[in-house]
Each structure stands twice: as C-alpha cells, then as structure tokens.
Amino acid sequence: MSEHIRIKKGLDIPLTGEAQLYVAKRVTTGTMAFRTSDFRGLKAKAEVAEGDRVITGQPLFSDIRRPRVIFCSPACGEVTSVTRKEDGSVEEVRIVSDASKEHVSFEVRKPSAMDRSAIVDLLLKGGLWPCIRQRPFGIIADPERMPNSIFVSAFSSVPLAPDYDFALAGQLDDLQTGIDVLGRLTRGGIHLCLPVRNFAGTDFHKLKGVIQHSVYGPHPAGNVGVQINRISPINKGEVIWTVNLQHVAAIGRFFTNGYYDMRRLVAMTGPAALNPSYVECAPGMCLSDIEDHFDHWQGTLRIISGDVLTGSNVGREGFLRFYDDMITILQEGEGRESFGWIKPLRFNKFSFSHLYPAHLLGPHKFEMDTLVNGSVRAFVMNDIYGKVFPMDIYPVELFKAILAGDREKMEQLGIYEVVEEDVALCEYVCPSKIEIQEIVSKGIDLMMEEE
Amino acid sequence: MKGGGIRRFMDNIRPHFEKGGKYQWLHSTYEAFDTFFSVPGTLTCKGSHIRDCLDLKRLMITVVFALLPCFVAACIHYGFFKVLSLYLVTFIVGLGLEFAFAQIRGKEVSEGFLVTGMIIPLIIPITTPLWMLALAVAFAVIIGKEAFGGTGMNIWNPALLARAFLFFGYPSHMTGNVWVPGAADAVSGATPLMQLDGGLETLRYSVSDLFWGNIPGSVGEGCTFAILLGAFILLVTGAANYRAMFSCVLGALTVGLIANLAAPSPESALAVPAWYHLLMGGFAFGAVFMVTDPVTGAQTNTGKWICGFLVGAIAIMIRLFSPAYPEGMMIAILLMNTFAPLIDHCVVASNINRRLARSKTV
Incomplete structure (x- = not known):
C-alpha cells in the first residue's frame, strides 16, 4: 500500500526569511479575534454576547446549517464585540484574553475503547471538528458522512514553510493519540505522507496505524491535494478528509487531557521579518503582538496570515487565521523600475522561466515584494x-x-x-x-x- | 535613476488621460507607453502575494530578439532600407490598428503585435508592393486577431494569415520568379523549391547557399543559420516549447525519407535528400517561429507533438506531391492551427475518460 511518490513538476520559490529553529515569544494575553471567513461557506450563529466572560473551550459561534459544529475559544477572556454580516450571521467575535487557565473539561477515554459515533460526538462538542476538512472543496467535514480515507501531510512545502519536526518536537504521543482517534473515523485508513528529504531525521515515521508514503519533489509536493491525486484521486461522489498535522496533535491533546488546547508553534517568516523564528500562540492571536519582529526599516509592510501563495493580507492589526501555522511578512512593492521588462540581466529578480538569467547564479535566495x-x-x-x-x-x-x-x-x-x-x-x-x-x-x- | 525624467513626465501627464481628463479617450495609448517605459506599479491584492517577474512583454521581446538574426540576415541580403520600408509599413498599419482597437474596447494594448509585426516582413517576398503589404497587415490584425477578441484568442497565426492573404489575393506576386540578390536589379530567378521538379540535378543551389541564405525566397526565410540562432535563443530561454519544433522536423524528415525510398529515379523530386527540405523554403522559419506559437498551436503537450509532426509531414507532402504549390509550410501550419483545437479536444478527452473509468472501477 505504501507508495513512493516522485513529484517532478513544481517550484520551490527561493524566498529569504526562513524561520530559525527557536521560540522567540509566547503570546498568552491580548486581543484575539475569530472570523467566520476562515471557513469556506460558513454561516454562523453567535453563542456568546458582548461582555460575556468565556473560558477555554467554550463555544463562540456555531454553524447555522449544522448546529452540532461549534467553534470554541482557545483562551479565557471577555467578549468585547460580536460583529455581524448584513444577513445577521456572525462575521467576527473578538475577545480580550487573560492568562487564566480555566477550561471546559470533558471526560475522555482511550479512543480504542470508544465507538465511532461517540468519538464524532466528542470531537463536535469539544470544538475540534473544524480541524477536519473534506475534499472536494476544502470545507469543514460533514459529520454524517463516512470518508473514503483520511490524509495527513507530515510536512509542508510552501515557501518558508514551518518545520513540523521542530514545531511538534516532543509531541509524538499526542500525534499518536490523534492518529488513533482519526483511525476510528474511517475504514479506508489514514495516509501519512512523509518527506523523502528528511525521512531519517523525522520522528513521524514512528507513528503507528497509518499508511506511510514518501514524497519527493518541490512544492506543491507537501500539499495534501497533490498527495491525494497521486495516491487515491477523488471521484464524483467520494469524500476524503484531510487534517493538518498540528491539528492532529491538538486532537491528541484533547483526548489525553480532556480540554480544548489549540496552542501551537507558528513560524514568523518572510524577507521583511526581523529575526524570523517561532511564536507559541493560539489561532486568533493579534499580529500586533509580534510587532517587534516587523522590520520597519523596509518601508510599508504586508503582514500575511499564512504563506505567501495562499495567505490572507490581514494587516498589522489583523489576526492569525484558524488553519494557519505561519505568518509571512513582505515588503510592499514600491517604485517603478524603468524598462524592467527589456533589461537583459535583472539579476535581482527571480523568475521560474529562463527568460531572465537569474537561475544562472545557482541556488540563491531573493527578497521578493508584492509587485x-x-x-x-x-x-x-x-x-x-x-x-x-x-x-x-x-x-x-x-x-x-x-x-x-x-x-x-x-x-x-x-x-x-x-x-x-x-x-x-x-x-x-x-x-x-x-x-x-x-x-x-x-x-x-x-x-x-x-x- | 535611469529614465527618471520620462517617469516624471509620464506621471505629470497621467491626470489628463484618466477618467474626466482631457484625453480620456486616449487612455489605452497612455497605458501602453506608460508600461513600456516602466514596470507597472500595481500590487497584488488577491491570491498569491508575490508574482514571478516574467510578463508578456518580456516573453514577446525575447521572441523579437530571437528574430533579430533573421532581420539582420535579410538586411545584409536585400539592403537595409528595402527591409526597413517593409517594417515601417507593417508596424505603422499594425500598431495603429492595435491601438485603435484597444482604445475602442477600453482595454490595454497587448504586446502580441510586436512579434507578428516582426515576422510578417520576413515571410513575404521583398518585391511585395507596400500597399499590398499594408492591406495584408490590416487583414491579419482585423480578421485574424481582433475579430476573435485580440491576442490569446485568435485561431490562426496572424502573421501567416497576412501571407495567406497575399498568396491567394495576389498570387502572381507571391509565387514564381522572385528577385535574386546579388544580380542586377531587374533579374529574377526561380526559388530552389521551383527547381525541385527535376530532382537534385536541376537544383542549382549548393547546401552552403541554402544554409547561408544565398537563395531567392521570402525576406527572412533564406538564411538557415540566422534561424538556428533564433531557435537557440527560443529554446535556451524557454520562450518557445521545444516539442512542436522537434516533432515538426521529425515529421518532415519522416515524409522526406519515405519519399527518398519511394523515388522512381534519381531525377525525380522525390529523390531530393530528406534533410535538404529542412534548409529550403520557409520550412525552418515556420518550424522555429510559427509552429511554436503558444496561442494558435496545440495547448497540450501531447497535442504539440502531434500537431508539430503533422505540420512537418504535410508541408513536405505538399512540396513533393502538389504541382500547384511549390511550398507547403504556410498551408500546413494554417491547416494544423485549424485542427489544433480538435487534437487538444481528443487529448483532453482521454484525460476525461480516464477520470470516468476510474470512478466506475471503484
């Protein structure tokens, strides 16, 4: 069953600003916001009102169409605002978090001792269901359906991707529990795709109860969509679930400790990031909390929650999106280069094509902007x-x-x-x-x- | 900063060309010159936050560079001013129409004509009257491209349409005896392809003549050496896809070799060695610069192999078996431009069927 996948088509964009492997900061307090736009097609009903006090794991809003799917607060604090869209559904819930450790507790057992419906129920009640997304369409999985299989990518290949081996160091037990939980949700097995580049260096191949595949090649080799297309392509009417590795660990922690814990290491990267490194935080963190990592000398900056290819330009007062485990800081493009297109050399610009000669420089990283x-x-x-x-x-x-x-x-x-x-x-x-x-x-x- | 003065000037006059300005109706023209002088300052807003520095201007200018050796070879053969007059007419008529269409549609001026305009004078005889050329260029731009929606939407290679227009509209000027370089002005001679009927014996031009372009024919197609230089630029930069180019040569050689084997006698046209065909007429020029057109050729890689091969094969077949047309490259390319969507359709259909079959077996 295990496959070796060799991806030839693709591109690793040589961007500067990879995160160094140390944790620069732990963000525990401050303004946080949770936006329904992080989830495709979600219409949500508020479960809290302005001024309410919330604790970790308490529902903030729920899906109108499938009320069992709830979205929980990853921290304790006070709700400062609930913004709504024109149709009355929630757009954003904002809280000011404090450092207290209260949380909603659940009674958990070993996943092997629970049946599928009990596990689904617990994941829904615990607020972890949104971690599971389905293909086609990349929407939150339908709890009523049985997926053909579940795909987990053990690495990310996006530009300046976080190093999961570092971000999840010491969490192998949580990952194993998470895998065991997910294993109860499908009969088709869990496909875990490991990078060939670091096959020996990674702990993830110790995970049991998965079908391991090795993937070699440039981005988008780490994208779960590509892996699915190679291993078991989706046909009409079929459904495959995907879970981000960091979320697998969160599910594992939930089934070990009995409470919602979404804190994780997030990579702060990009050519305009000062001391690119990792920050420990929960989704919803305000990006102004890591302001000391913005390189203001570089002019106007663009702060992106996510990677440079798919992330969202949230601004310096923006918030970390639910599924993102990296932040990219870029310089906004300025000025207009004269006759740029006709210059024969232009060594400072990267191009995938060979129409510019920058590839002759050999492996070389570039500071790119948003032009x-x-x-x-x-x-x-x-x-x-x-x-x-x-x-x-x-x-x-x-x-x-x-x-x-x-x-x-x-x-x-x-x-x-x-x-x-x-x-x-x-x-x-x-x-x-x-x-x-x-x-x-x-x-x-x-x-x-x-x- | 280089061009700082121009930049300042363009920024100063910008308000006149924007909505409500005096020259609002010339907005597309302003935009074209503005982005010609400097890279647009637009920032990404949706999707990917960084973009590759390749744009269509760069792509087109690289193809223009690749065509320069042919231009230079043409100038050496026919005289700079003769060639220049063809270029002046082509660009004045063609760019004029392109700007006018962009203006009417309120769109930006596309770079496509840079390449088309660079090619047209190279694929017609030097003796073509300028008014005829003007008509052909207008035909190519209006009927060949703008009628379909502009660059990227056209079905046939616009440069070849211009040639086809002349070929069918004014056949006496396009085939037969053409002006011979080096000889006194009024003397004309038969092109190598017209001498083919008697086989190798009657071919008066040596291989080196064919290679260096010391032969009568269209302006830019003669010098195979210059074309090879162009091919080198296109392939090294990746501006053109190698698949169509190689398979076109392969197609021509295949038919040529079959003809060699089937030749009844050494005097027959069939007996001309297959590789001679690569040097004669417009074959090399077409294979390098026109079969590889990303818009009018096949879109899929498999389709490129098939289309290229068929262009080469059909071109040589027309040369050998059609008494009416000594040269087949133009017709072969236009024909395969027509059928490229069908070939692509079949290639894509196999992908669709694979997907369907997969869902049935599960």
Missing part, C-alpha cells in the same frame, strides 16, 4: 502552468471551463480534486498575471451551489 511585475492579459503562454502543476489534470482547460461556467466540463476536468492552494503556483508563474486562485474559488462556489 505584480506586469499587466493583466489573456492566457498566452499556455504550457507554463503544467510545469508547476503535478496533477493528472489539464489546468488551462479547467480554468477556461470555470470561466465559461460550464459545470459539466468542470466536473469532467477534475474540479473535485483541486482547491485554491493547489493552483497557487500556476498563479505565481502566470505571465499574463491572471488571478487563477480566484477563478478556482469561483468554480468551487459554483459546484457547491449545485449540491
């Missing part, structure tokens, strides 16, 4: 996307089917197998500067409407 570096055009260089898209899918054909709004074609061409992060590199390399993730996002919305 688009060109004007928007129609699809012209149609062969470049396939070079960074290692799935058995014709990307341009799929994008065009989405633009045409042709659901049948989208289905035939593999819309069920992709989410935005899988096509992020296509967007990065696109010489026509087309917003491809936005196109795929529209396609997924279109398919979800139908269901």
Whole structure:
C-alpha cells in the first residue's frame, strides 16, 4: 500500500526569511479575534454576547446549517464585540484574553475503547471538528458522512514553510493519540505522507496505524491535494478528509487531557521579518503582538496570515487565521523600475522561466515584494502552468471551463480534486498575471451551489 | 535613476488621460507607453502575494530578439532600407490598428503585435508592393486577431494569415520568379523549391547557399543559420516549447525519407535528400517561429507533438506531391492551427475518460 511518490513538476520559490529553529515569544494575553471567513461557506450563529466572560473551550459561534459544529475559544477572556454580516450571521467575535487557565473539561477515554459515533460526538462538542476538512472543496467535514480515507501531510512545502519536526518536537504521543482517534473515523485508513528529504531525521515515521508514503519533489509536493491525486484521486461522489498535522496533535491533546488546547508553534517568516523564528500562540492571536519582529526599516509592510501563495493580507492589526501555522511578512512593492521588462540581466529578480538569467547564479535566495511585475492579459503562454502543476489534470482547460461556467466540463476536468492552494503556483508563474486562485474559488462556489 | 525624467513626465501627464481628463479617450495609448517605459506599479491584492517577474512583454521581446538574426540576415541580403520600408509599413498599419482597437474596447494594448509585426516582413517576398503589404497587415490584425477578441484568442497565426492573404489575393506576386540578390536589379530567378521538379540535378543551389541564405525566397526565410540562432535563443530561454519544433522536423524528415525510398529515379523530386527540405523554403522559419506559437498551436503537450509532426509531414507532402504549390509550410501550419483545437479536444478527452473509468472501477 505504501507508495513512493516522485513529484517532478513544481517550484520551490527561493524566498529569504526562513524561520530559525527557536521560540522567540509566547503570546498568552491580548486581543484575539475569530472570523467566520476562515471557513469556506460558513454561516454562523453567535453563542456568546458582548461582555460575556468565556473560558477555554467554550463555544463562540456555531454553524447555522449544522448546529452540532461549534467553534470554541482557545483562551479565557471577555467578549468585547460580536460583529455581524448584513444577513445577521456572525462575521467576527473578538475577545480580550487573560492568562487564566480555566477550561471546559470533558471526560475522555482511550479512543480504542470508544465507538465511532461517540468519538464524532466528542470531537463536535469539544470544538475540534473544524480541524477536519473534506475534499472536494476544502470545507469543514460533514459529520454524517463516512470518508473514503483520511490524509495527513507530515510536512509542508510552501515557501518558508514551518518545520513540523521542530514545531511538534516532543509531541509524538499526542500525534499518536490523534492518529488513533482519526483511525476510528474511517475504514479506508489514514495516509501519512512523509518527506523523502528528511525521512531519517523525522520522528513521524514512528507513528503507528497509518499508511506511510514518501514524497519527493518541490512544492506543491507537501500539499495534501497533490498527495491525494497521486495516491487515491477523488471521484464524483467520494469524500476524503484531510487534517493538518498540528491539528492532529491538538486532537491528541484533547483526548489525553480532556480540554480544548489549540496552542501551537507558528513560524514568523518572510524577507521583511526581523529575526524570523517561532511564536507559541493560539489561532486568533493579534499580529500586533509580534510587532517587534516587523522590520520597519523596509518601508510599508504586508503582514500575511499564512504563506505567501495562499495567505490572507490581514494587516498589522489583523489576526492569525484558524488553519494557519505561519505568518509571512513582505515588503510592499514600491517604485517603478524603468524598462524592467527589456533589461537583459535583472539579476535581482527571480523568475521560474529562463527568460531572465537569474537561475544562472545557482541556488540563491531573493527578497521578493508584492509587485505584480506586469499587466493583466489573456492566457498566452499556455504550457507554463503544467510545469508547476503535478496533477493528472489539464489546468488551462479547467480554468477556461470555470470561466465559461460550464459545470459539466468542470466536473469532467477534475474540479473535485483541486482547491485554491493547489493552483497557487500556476498563479505565481502566470505571465499574463491572471488571478487563477480566484477563478478556482469561483468554480468551487459554483459546484457547491449545485449540491 | 535611469529614465527618471520620462517617469516624471509620464506621471505629470497621467491626470489628463484618466477618467474626466482631457484625453480620456486616449487612455489605452497612455497605458501602453506608460508600461513600456516602466514596470507597472500595481500590487497584488488577491491570491498569491508575490508574482514571478516574467510578463508578456518580456516573453514577446525575447521572441523579437530571437528574430533579430533573421532581420539582420535579410538586411545584409536585400539592403537595409528595402527591409526597413517593409517594417515601417507593417508596424505603422499594425500598431495603429492595435491601438485603435484597444482604445475602442477600453482595454490595454497587448504586446502580441510586436512579434507578428516582426515576422510578417520576413515571410513575404521583398518585391511585395507596400500597399499590398499594408492591406495584408490590416487583414491579419482585423480578421485574424481582433475579430476573435485580440491576442490569446485568435485561431490562426496572424502573421501567416497576412501571407495567406497575399498568396491567394495576389498570387502572381507571391509565387514564381522572385528577385535574386546579388544580380542586377531587374533579374529574377526561380526559388530552389521551383527547381525541385527535376530532382537534385536541376537544383542549382549548393547546401552552403541554402544554409547561408544565398537563395531567392521570402525576406527572412533564406538564411538557415540566422534561424538556428533564433531557435537557440527560443529554446535556451524557454520562450518557445521545444516539442512542436522537434516533432515538426521529425515529421518532415519522416515524409522526406519515405519519399527518398519511394523515388522512381534519381531525377525525380522525390529523390531530393530528406534533410535538404529542412534548409529550403520557409520550412525552418515556420518550424522555429510559427509552429511554436503558444496561442494558435496545440495547448497540450501531447497535442504539440502531434500537431508539430503533422505540420512537418504535410508541408513536405505538399512540396513533393502538389504541382500547384511549390511550398507547403504556410498551408500546413494554417491547416494544423485549424485542427489544433480538435487534437487538444481528443487529448483532453482521454484525460476525461480516464477520470470516468476510474470512478466506475471503484
């Protein structure tokens, strides 16, 4: 069953600012915010009101369509605001957290001693259900369904990705418990994809009860979507669940300690980050808490929750999103380079293509900024996307089917197998500067409407 | 900062071209010049926060660079001013129309014509009257490209459409005897392809003539050496996909070799060694610069192999078996441009079927 996957198509973007392996800070108090936009298609009902005191693990809001799915507070504190959208559903709940250690406790047993419905119930009540996402579409899993299998990627290959071996050091027991819990949720087994690069150095291959695969190659090799496409591609009507490794540990901790504990190590990275390193925090942390890591000398900064390809520009007063385990700090592009496109050398700019000679410098890292570096055009260089898209899918054909709004074609061409992060590199390399993730996002919305 | 003065000037006059400004109707033109002088200052807002520094301007200018050796070879052969006059007409008519269309549609001017305009004068005979060239360029831009929605949307290679327009509209100027370089002005000679009928015997040009372009023919297609330089630039930079280029050569050699084997006598046109075909006529130019067109060629990699091969094969077949057309490259490429979507459709359909079959077996 175990497979060795060799990914040839892809690109490791040589960006500077990788996080050093030490924990620079532990954020325990301060303003926190939890936004429903972190979850695709979620409409939520508030479970708290302004001025309420909440403790760790207490529900903040719940899914209107599936009320059993709740979203809990990762810290104690006081609710300072509940913002709503035009239709009355929750947009954001903000709390000011304090350092107290109260939490909602649950009675837990060994996962092997519990049946599936009891485990599902506990995960739902404990607020850990949102950690489990489903493909197709990358939405929160449906508790009523049985997935074909569950995929966990033991590494991340995004630019400046956090090192899970460091971030989860010493948590092997929690991970094992988490795996045991997830193992009760599916009959198809848990697929754990390990990186070949660090196969011997990682502890994760000690995990039991999983089907291990080794993956070799550049980004997006670490993306769970690519791994699924290679190992057991999704067909119409099938469902596969995916869980981030840090969330597997959180599930394990919950089943060991009996309370909601989402604190984790988050990588602070990027060319404009001062002393890039790790911070221990919970999702919802305000990014101004790590302000001393912003390199203000570099001018206007863009603070991104997530990676440079798929993250969200939240600003310095923004908050860490639920699924993110990294923060990227970039310099906003400034100025307009004269005749940039015609300069023969331009060694300071990285290009995936060989139309700029920067690749002749050998392995070299670049400080990149947020300039688009060109004007928007129609699809012209149609062969470049396939070079960074290692799935058995014709990307341009799929994008065009989405633009045409042709659901049948989208289905035939593999819309069920992709989410935005899988096509992020296509967007990065696109010489026509087309917003491809936005196109795929529209396609997924279109398919979800139908269901 | 280089170009600082231009930058300041462009920024100063910008308000006139924006909404409500005096020259709002010239906005696309302003935008074109503005982004010509300096990289646009737009920042990413959705999706990926960083972008590759490659844009279409860079892609197109690289292809233009790759075409420069052919341009230089043409200038050496026919004289700089003769070639320049063709270029002036092409660019004035073509860019004028491109700007006008962009302006009417309120869109930005696309870079596509840089390459088209660079190619058109190279694939017509030097004797083409300038008014005819102007008409052909207008035809290519309006019917060939803008009617379909502009660069990226066209079905046929616009440069080849210009040539096809002349070829079918004014056949007497396009085939037959053309002006011979080196000889006195009014003398004309037969192109190598027209001498093919009698096999190798009647071919008056040596291999070195063919390679260095010492032959009559269209302006830029003669010098195989210059074309190879261009091919080198395209392949090293990756501006063109190697698949179509190689399979086109492969297709031509395959048909050529079959013809060699089937040749009834050494005097027959079939007996001309297969590799001669690579040097003659517009084959090399077409294989390097036009079969590889990312827009009008096949989109899928498998499709590129198939399309390229068929272009090469059909071109040589037309050369050998069609008495009406001594050269087949143009028709072969236009034909395969037409069928490329069908070939792609079949390639993609196999992917779709694979997906369907997979869901049935589970």
